[in-house]
Amino acid sequence: MPEEILKTVRKIKSLQVQGKSNVRKAIVQALKKSSEQSRAKTILAFRRELEKNAQKLIAARPTEPEARTAVRIILKAASIQSQRLEEVKHETIKAAFDYEKNRAEAMKIIAEYGANLIPNHAIIFTHCHSHTVEEILKKARHKIEYVIATETRPLFQGRITAVELAKAGIKVKLIVDSAASRFMYQADMLLTGADVVLSDGSVVNKIGTAQLSLVAGKENIPHYVATSSHCFEPTSYYGIPEEIEERPAAEIWGKKLKELEIKNPAFDVTQAHFVRGIITEKGVFSPEAFAIQMYNELGIAGRREEFSSLFKLWKPKGV
Numbered sequence: 001m002p003e004e005i006l007k008t009v010r011k012i013k014s015l016q017v018q019g020k021s022n023v024r025k026a027i028v029q030a031l032k033k034s035s036e037q038s039r040a041k042t043i044l045a046f047r048r049e050l051e052k053n054a055q056k057l058i059a060a061r062p063t064e065p066e067a068r069t070a071v072r073i074i075l076k077a078a079s080i081q082s083q084r085l086e087e088v089k090h091e092t093i094k095a096a097f098d099y100e101k102n103r104a105e106a107m108k109i110i111a112e113y114g115a116n117l118i119p120n121h122a123i124i125f126t127h128c129h130s131h132t133v134e135e136i137l138k139k140a141r142h143k144i145e146y147v148i149a150t151e152t153r154p155l156f157q158g159r160i161t162a163v164e165l166a167k168a169g170i171k172v173k174l175i176v177d178s179a180a181s182r183f184m185y186q187a188d189m190l191l192t193g194a195d196v197v198l199s200d201g202s203v204v205n206k207i208g209t210a211q212l213s214l215v216a217g218k219e220n221i222p223h224y225v226a227t228s229s230h231c232f233e234p235t236s237y238y239g240i241p242e243e244i245e246e247r248p249a250a251e252i253w254g255k256k257l258k259e260l261e262i263k264n265p266a267f268d269v270t271q272a273h274f275v276r277g278i279i280t281e282k283g284v285f286s287p288e289a290f291a292i293q294m295y296n297e298l299g300i301a302g303r304r305e306e307f308s309s310l311f312k313l314w315k316p317k318g319v
Contacts, residue, residue, distance in 0.1 A: 117279065198236040
């Protein structure tokens with residue numbers, strides 16, 4: 001296994017790389033670099049090496065459809081009909097480069113859509129760290145009075161949000177997660193990211209998001225979700241559940257007692273009816289409308305095997 005792949009896996013698992021956008025970037029970059037450095041002598045060997053690397057990277061963070069989408073696109077580029085290894089490598093590397101260029105443009109569009117939704121003199125409540133949310137808030141900084149950010153325990157990713165926004169000149173109030181109901185009533189909007197959007201429009205995001213959405217609903221505060229359309233998970237249409245990553249118990253407490261069990265899920269599911277809108281590079285949709293949009297756009301019907309089998313062993317035929 002190439003050192004670049006192993007290093008990236010370690011960084012993702014340890015949360016040195018965190019947030020769906022950064023995880024995706026790290027995975028794409030690792031595949032690009034390992035493809036450039038590949039010593040495979042045949043097309044079949046190169047493809048199998050690429051697939052093995054991709055499997056290892058995807059397994060490092062199970063709940064990341066955007067990374068899976070990127071991998072699908074890169075693997076598809078590697079499957080071109082060619083008799084020349086260098087051509088296959090070139091198309092694979094180009095696909096990785098083009099994907100990141102496309103996502104950078106998408107981020108700018110999402111930030112524009114999101115900023116337009118924020119009213120003047122707004123107080124925004126947010127949770128965890130989302131690069132997408134961060135970009136929206138920076139774009140709308142002139143309209144924001146202040147942002148309320150949770151610490152986001154147990155690893156305090158909300159502090160990243162607080163630091164980055166403060167550096168951008170945005171006033172931030174950092175609170176412990178359990179103080180959310182004490183401060184939510186002040187907000188004009190709850191704005192979070194999403195690692196996954198499911199087929200019914202429900203969203204999977206950092207643990208605690210579902211509770212915040214409930215509190216926001218009680219206070220009649222709209223919950224908007226900002227995410228890439230590539231975070232939509234097509235296999236959820238077929239009833240395949242999204243895996244919720246269970247993090248090490250030691251992140252919460254190192255205590256070990258016979259009758260003590262520590263649970264540390266990384267994500268939870270916020271039901272679609274609690275979400276006012278999903279902000280994507282394709283526009284702002286109700287959760288249900290976004291799910292329908294992606295169903296039609298991807299042509300989900302009849303493609304179960306294609307979407308369900310992210311990895312397939314390359315066969316010599318046609319190589």
